Amino acid sequence: MSRLADWWSERVPISGAQLRELTNEPVPNHMKKWWFCLGGTPAYLFVVQIVTGIMLAVYYQPSSTTAYESIRHITDEVTFGWYFRGLHKWAATLMIAAVVLHQMRVYFTGAYRRPREINWLIGMSLLMVTLGLGFTGYSLVFEQLSYWGATVGGNIMDTVPVVGGFLKQMLLAGETYNEQTLPRFYILHAAIFPGTLILLIVVHIAFIRMHGITELQFPDEKEVEPDETKHFNFFPDHLLTELTLGLVLMIVLSTLATIFPAELGPPADPLTTPEVIKPEWFFYATFRWLKLFGPTFAVLSMGFIVFLMFVWPWVDRLLMRVTRSKETSTYIGIVAVLLIIGLTVWEAAVAH
Numbered sequence: 001m002s003r004l005a006d007w008w009s010e011r012v013p014i015s016g017a018q019l020r021e022l023t024n025e026p027v028p029n030h031m032k033k034w035w036f037c038l039g040g041t042p043a044y045l046f047v048v049q050i051v052t053g054i055m056l057a058v059y060y061q062p063s064s065t066t067a068y069e070s071i072r073h074i075t076d077e078v079t080f081g082w083y084f085r086g087l088h089k090w091a092a093t094l095m096i097a098a099v100v101l102h103q104m105r106v107y108f109t110g111a112y113r114r115p116r117e118i119n120w121l122i123g124m125s126l127l128m129v130t131l132g133l134g135f136t137g138y139s140l141v142f143e144q145l146s147y148w149g150a151t152v153g154g155n156i157m158d159t160v161p162v163v164g165g166f167l168k169q170m171l172l173a174g175e176t177y178n179e180q181t182l183p184r185f186y187i188l189h190a191a192i193f194p195g196t197l198i199l200l201i202v203v204h205i206a207f208i209r210m211h212g213i214t215e216l217q218f219p220d221e222k223e224v225e226p227d228e229t230k231h232f233n234f235f236p237d238h239l240l241t242e243l244t245l246g247l248v249l250m251i252v253l254s255t256l257a258t259i260f261p262a263e264l265g266p267p268a269d270p271l272t273t274p275e276v277i278k279p280e281w282f283f284y285a286t287f288r289w290l291k292l293f294g295p296t297f298a299v300l301s302m303g304f305i306v307f308l309m310f311v312w313p314w315v316d317r318l319l320m321r322v323t324r325s326k327e328t329s330t331y332i333g334i335v336a337v338l339l340i341i342g343l344t345v346w347e348a349a350v351a352h
Helices: 002-011 016-023 040-057 067-076 081-108 117-139 144-158 164-172 181-211 234-259 281-293 295-310 312-323 328-349
Strands: none
Touching: 040 081, 040 181, 040 234, 067 081, 081 117, 081 234, 081 281, 081 328, 117 144, 117 181, 117 281, 117 295, 117 312, 144 164, 144 295, 164 181, 281 295, 281 328, 295 312, 312 328
């Protein structure tokens, strides 16, 4: 063992002390609470997505004539194919939920305020790309609902003024769903979106290292004595917390993939429109909004809402000047969250 250690240290001349110094970013004490570790959760789930996605890609064939049969082959015939497909599906579901919850935590703790406005923009971009991954992944199965969901998505894009037709053609690779649509979804899902996500994560972490983590003080916390510190070490203390969360998530993912495996609906039929087109759960609120207000107004209003979300650090600053209160954004956020939950539950309650 000593020879092996000497061989390794000669070729990788980094000692344990140097590694601790390199990774020892001061972490505020409130990060000891697991619900403040949501930033690492989607990153871990993204790694699970990459690993299981590569395994599925070995058998998946991105063509409208072969996609459904390749998914059936993975599910029914490949050894443990059903399990890894379930892991991929549930990791995607939990990843989207974790990104949404992390963004909400940042919002309600005011961690987007000066000087972290740029990192808020990056976080919002991460959210949009994650939703794009969910949409394109759902469409790759090429079952009846995913086919018509993609068709409806293209028609919704077509309602955007001026650029709608262009956006629809970019998404569907034509005016309607055709032989090139599924390969385009596959390229988006397996290459463009993951590559963009990795780049955004690197920049996001770089800004966190430059600005540090927002420090929060809660009423139930005791005052820190002069000889105590408000921080603890990233390595190994916080890293162990993240590893613990990763192990728990692995158990949860395996349980979900086993008890609620990924299902396979009827194959896509362009000639038969389903009575009810059902999106994935993370688009329930959007789908209900479309039903309430019609495509044009709904798309324009949702676009405006997304724009507001991106520029909220500056909107928040304006609100503080007008209202003389830092809590205005909190109240607006509570109303928005309740509205999203209400629309989601409403759409979920509708018979599909």
